[in-house]
Amino acid sequence: MTKTWDAVIIGGGAAGLFCAGVAGQLGKKVLVLDHAPVLGEKIRISGGGRCNFTNVHSSPANFLSLNPHFVKSALAKYSSTEFIKLVSTYGIAYHEKHQGQLFCDDSAKQIIEMLMSECAKGKVSIRNPVSVESIAQDATGWNVHTNAGIEKTKAVVMATGGLPVPAIGATAYSLDIAKQFGLEVVDPRPALVPLSFTADTFGNLNDLAGLSVPVRIASGSKGHRYGACRFNEDLLLTHKGLSGPAVLQASSYWVEGEPIHIDWLGAIEVEGGFNCDALFNDDDNRLKLAETILSSVLPQRLAKAFAEQRNLGGRKWAEVSKKDRQALKELLTNWSVKPAGTLGWKKAEVMLGGVDTKDLDGQTMMSRAHPGLFFIGECVDVTGHLGGHNFQWAWASGFVCAQAL
Template identity: 80%
Template sequence: MSKIWDAIIIGGGAAGLFCAGVAGQRGKKILVLDHSDSLGEKIRISGGGRCNFTNLHCSPANFLSLNPHFAKSALARYPSTEFIKLVQSYRIAYHEKHQGQLFCDDSAMQIIEMLLGECAKGGVEIRHPVKVDSISGKAGDWLIHTSAGNERTKSVVMATGGLPVPAIGATAYALDIAKQFELQVVEPRPALVPLSFTSSEFEGLNELAGLSLPVRIAAGSKGNRYGACRFNEDLLLTHKGLSGPAVLQAGSYWAEGEAIHVDWLGAVEANGRFNCDELFSNEENRLKLTENILASVMPLRLAKVFAEQKNLLGKKWAEVSKKDRQALKELITNWSVKPAGTLGWKKAEVMLGGVDTKELDGQTMMARKHPGLYFIGECVDVTGHLGGHNFQWAWASGFACAQSL
């Protein structure tokens, strides 16, 4: 108890370790506490074990928040180009996979080792597994009660993440602390998560599990918490419903009771390979079977399902009336279905909601009501799109915090 830390960071994940390394190298005395046996578990399992550590095109437009302007300052002060320089300085090989998404060539463990290396450079002390029992105090004099004893600190940084993947120790501890200090919390819910359906809503498609194709998907509305969205991404049919990047993205905007809308040809049309109207009006197709016409732009198994739903399976195009052609086109380009729900925290990649940004200073990530109490990373009501954006928020918010400690 004789030592007073400049900051104690609770949480040894992406945001916490990065913040610690930056602050330590600024000459601050930093202690990181984490309840897990292994640090950075969410980093380790991300990106199929290769960690999608940032995105070349990351911008405030890639984030959901009740205050869409909140993330601008941190993202501007520490853009993805800066983290890429850090990765390069450690000679970590990486590649761009899709739409600016950057992955390690070898292993996500390289990112964890890099963060620990940065902490070592800054003389950061890391203790784990250590359970934090309580936090008390005020600006400049905080007391942290832990399973390994008590510690005093000038500042406390909450970096314990969100609720997804409880199997690796995810908790709502940061939100509990926010509530303890009477800070508003936006109700959390799973994000970047597959959607489930009842059998009646999913008729015919539940037998196509494993099928993937690019689509245009829309969800949400102006009246929703985070508005509406439209994405061109890959959709995956599963035994329980829909998944894949398209659905994970749309699921962040979807609200219970609403429908999602899928244009099964939208993504193909967007790349200029064909025109949807021409497909349904081309008289050169007169002698072709309906499902074979559709199969020119989508998997045959899916084409047969749509043809069967309109009683057109096995019919030549010349036998299909103008009305039935229009109905088939409407089914395929504006397929509307109401999900029964999501697959929950076990399957979610990130958390929507968190500490209300109205309670925090966007320049420093500090609670306005409680100087010296900070919240960074996933526990804040800032949630990124799929593709490395959430890691970039961890780096950016951690950097902003570290600069003010």
């Protein structure tokens, strides 16, 4: 007789393995299928090999979706606190970085080993590399056709992630299955990705590659698909354009053809008690060079570049008119620059878009039209901010799916 599984989970990444472990420990017969020879590669390379596995501040406000309320149920049922408890029970040492980001002290491989141990506790069967050729539904349930045979199951869970990092086998298979069964798909595009610029955009800033500066950055608008954002983060100047956490965050909201806005003094104004108006109106600065005044709050090379951009190089502050001071202040606090594009799927950390949440039940992650068909993790139109939020979505969506199974 052919064995019938309670669930076949397609995709052995963060969401798939976590869901499998939870469901298995709840007594379900679970099979995980993956086409990759090694599981968890995206976990292994994340966070510079240390895996930014969650964020202590993770909340619905940290996610982009056409329906921003969709994430609330899953995040409430499985918070970052719960995952931190699990990590602690395995004795995995971790540390907190910028704005609540948690990283392994040692290696991302510890998270993969933990997920595999959780699956072992639940007697989960894992088969890889296996290619899924088709999925069909009949009166008795679901049939998953693979290159190794047919698996019969009561439920199918799609957990194949998104399109970023094609070199490690990323595919759009979950989106193909969603379309096959009539679910809507929000057009995917790269997110948390560096932005590129035309050669003439930067002028003398091209010589500043490698400089990292805390900034306030704004992107998008209320009328766009995912609205607008404003972040205080570090910006990195590169030979290809702009990168660093600030730009990765802004990229998720950026719309082609529109500018992003950078306040080079905004982050230090918030964090360091710096007063921008005082800097530009201080009479004690009369005999100082313009670039010297700017270098009190910006890296020296950047201060010089901005002074030269307004033709203030070598000029004392007393020689700079109020009009020119105002123009310099506007340049520094509302620097508008139009990206040429993104660096694409190879450099993107996550996918924006995916299976439309209006076709899924937020309590269970199940298709409203096809009972027994679930979508979890990155393939859903839910994208987190930088800093561990996307992993938290993998854990939370996997958890509620496992409970529903």
